[in-house]
Amino acid sequence: MASSSRMGRARRTNVIAGTLLSLFVAVGLGPYVFMVVTSVKTNDQFNESYWVPTWPFHWDNYAAAWRQVSPYLYSSVIVAGLAIVGSVAFSAVAAHVFARYRFAGRNLLFALIAALLMVPPLTSLIPLFVLMRDLGILDSRLVLIVPHVVSGAILGVVLMRTYIARIPGELYEAAGVDGAGGIRMFLSITLPLARPAIGVVSLLTVLNVWNDYFWPFLTVSTDEYRTIPAGLAFFAGQNVTVWGPLFAGYTISSIPLLLLFTFVSRAFLAGIQGGLAVNR
Numbered sequence: 001m002a003s004s005s006r007m008g009r010a011r012r013t014n015v016i017a018g019t020l021l022s023l024f025v026a027v028g029l030g031p032y033v034f035m036v037v038t039s040v041k042t043n044d045q046f047n048e049s050y051w052v053p054t055w056p057f058h059w060d061n062y063a064a065a066w067r068q069v070s071p072y073l074y075s076s077v078i079v080a081g082l083a084i085v086g087s088v089a090f091s092a093v094a095a096h097v098f099a100r101y102r103f104a105g106r107n108l109l110f111a112l113i114a115a116l117l118m119v120p121p122l123t124s125l126i127p128l129f130v131l132m133r134d135l136g137i138l139d140s141r142l143v144l145i146v147p148h149v150v151s152g153a154i155l156g157v158v159l160m161r162t163y164i165a166r167i168p169g170e171l172y173e174a175a176g177v178d179g180a181g182g183i184r185m186f187l188s189i190t191l192p193l194a195r196p197a198i199g200v201v202s203l204l205t206v207l208n209v210w211n212d213y214f215w216p217f218l219t220v221s222t223d224e225y226r227t228i229p230a231g232l233a234f235f236a237g238q239n240v241t242v243w244g245p246l247f248a249g250y251t252i253s254s255i256p257l258l259l260l261f262t263f264v265s266r267a268f269l270a271g272i273q274g275g276l277a278v279n280r
Contacts, residue, residue, distance in 0.1 A: 072231025091156025
């Protein structure tokens with residue numbers, strides 16, 4: 001009887017947990033499904049059938065949206081790609097040094113870098129704008145890349161340092177016995193084994209670029225330099241009453257992130273678990 005009672009309670013718990021998770025997924029996916037459904041409608045179909053898909057589907061909305069959104073998508077890919085290269089390069093080298101070398105003030109310096117994560121971005125907005133103005137890089141892609149490189153490197157150092165510190169030291173000792181120097185150890189041991197953490201930093205950098213609206217809006221006035229968030233806001237202003245192409249543009253802008261997360265989700269989860277694990 002006790003065993004059957006425990007099984008009954010476990011079954012009820014599973015049913016409740018499954019129901020709550022299903023509701024959570026429905027709430028999370030609901031707006032996205034609505035966006036995709038609306039993207040193939042005309043205004044008349046949208047007004048007549050707000051929630052339900054209607055026939056025929058107007059795929060030409062995507063052609064119209066692509067003509068206007070593609071320059072912003074191209075600019076976002078360039079900014080995200082260069083930001084990933086810069087943030088991964090800086091954070092990987094710095095994290096390797098913090099994890100594998102002993103020097104005076106190492107812990108204090110790492111604590112200062114970690115403390116930067118607690119600084120609200122809004123507090124550094126004006127100083128950053130003034131710095132970019134004095135460097136003469138306003139209204140260029142460089143003004144979009146540099147802040148993402150810096151912010152990605154800060155988070156990357158914190159995540160990757162802990163991850164690299166968990167790599168067995170015997171690997172480095174064996175490589176040293178074989179004559180490998182510090183650079184060779186970094187390239188042959190640290191980088192291959194830290195790929196999950198590198199994937200986390202890369203994905204978070206892409207998300208920051210794709211979601212950053214205010215900084216591009218503030219620093220860029222040339223249309224071809226606008227990234228997806230600022231470009232979509234401009235696109236929405238032009239298509240405020242044409243719902244199909246507007247939602248088609250939103251759908252197109254979300255596809256790269258969906259594909260990226262689909263391919264790197266396993267590395268992302270492994271990197272998060274490794275980067276946040278407590279060293280023993």
